[in-house]
Amino acid sequence: MEEKNKIVLIVPSYNDKGFLVAFIDTLFQSIAGAPFQVLIVDDHSTDGTVEWVTHNLENYVTYIRPEKKSYFTRAVNHGITYALQNINSDYFFIVNSDITFTDYWGAGMIGTSIEKEAGIVGATLLNPNGTLQHVGAFGKGRHIDINRVQTRFFDGYAPAWVTGAAMMVKREVFLEIGLFPILVGEPVQYDASDREFCKNAVMAGIGIAVSPTILYHHTLQAESYRRAMGQYNLDSMSRADR
Amino acid sequence: MVDVWGAQAVIANNTKPFTQAEFLDEIANIIDDLKLGKSDPKTAITACMIAVFKYANCVGIDADAEAISTIRSLVASEWKKRTR
Numbered sequence: 370m371e372e373k374n375k376i377v378l379i380v381p382s383y384n385d386k387g388f389l390v391a392f393i394d395t396l397f398q399s400i401a402g403a404p405f406q407v408l409i410v411d412d413h414s415t416d417g418t419v420e421w422v423t424h425n426l427e428n429y430v431t432y433i434r435p436e437k438k439s440y441f442t443r444a445v446n447h448g449i450t451y452a453l454q455n456i457n458s459d460y461f462f463i464v465n466s467d468i469t470f471t472d473y474w475g476a477g478m479i480g481t482s483i484e485k486e487a488g489i490v491g492a493t494l495l496n497p498n499g500t501l502q503h504v505g506a507f508g509k510g511r512h513i514d515i516n517r518v519q520t521r522f523f524d525g526y527a528p529a530w531v532t533g534a535a536m537m538v539k540r541e542v543f544l545e546i547g548l549f550p551i552l553v554g555e556p557v558q559y560d561a562s563d564r565e566f567c568k569n570a571v572m573a574g575i576g577i578a579v580s581p582t583i584l585y586h587h588t589l590q591a592e593s594y595r596r597a598m599g600q601y602n603l604d605s606m607s608r609a610d611r
Numbered sequence: 612m613v614d615v616w617g618a619q620a621v622i623a624n625n626t627k628p629f630t631q632a633e634f635l636d637e638i639a640n641i642i643d644d645l646k647l648g649k650s651d652p653k654t655a656i657t658a659c660m661i662a663v664f665k666y667a668n669c670v671g672i673d674a675d676a677e678a679i680s681t682i683r684s685l686v687a688s689e690w691k692k693r694t695r
Contacts, residue, residue, distance in 0.1 A: 436628055450664040544660050547675040569676060
């Protein structure tokens, strides 16, 4: 009998070998509570990611590389499209490579989706020091609205959007509202496509929820894209603005 | 025990370029299958969506609700003709 509620983790990666080691380590050492598969979308890394994956993860992950460099949002879209065509899963978990996992992450995320009847589910993201980083957000606000944090697990809580750093989406949502919007042209999109994707979902009547499932988010992966392109001067930006 | 399902060997599975001609061919084939009864509307729509997504990814445009709506209408129209 075919297994139900499979998750495919779609992991965009660009020169993230250091993060991927911790990602894979905690992923495979944690108890997921649901069958999962890993799809790494490598965006033409030059740091030896390909060699590391090839030598260490054979038979554990599926690895694709777009024909040409795609940047973050398009890399995610390549992964979603590949998974729709080739992987039979109910849930697509778009997740940054700088995430580390805790036990029962899979069961927790699926449980929230079922319980809240949500097509999109975000995780409770903590900083490495255990402080809260993201539990969904409203408007164009920053990830953390500490004054409202205590309200976020009440039954009626529904955020306007959840970060694409760890966003689980039911398969049929993509067939309803499409892929992540491309907001700005080449070379780098400011990472608001997650917010716009959620906005499209809300307009289509698709529910968004935040799971109490805890994941650790070590940094903002998009930084590696920005650094690579030299588009932003990170030193002049406060962390909350990134 | 790690609960991994369906893991494949690592594959350097490049996403191939997908030209407009190939995209249109693929849509036509999907609709033909639908007309010939080799497919059903749900399968056809999903296949069309994937074709739209592949094409959009290759040319760098949005695969948004409008594109999906157009495809749905196209498939529904062809399905109506076949079942008329």
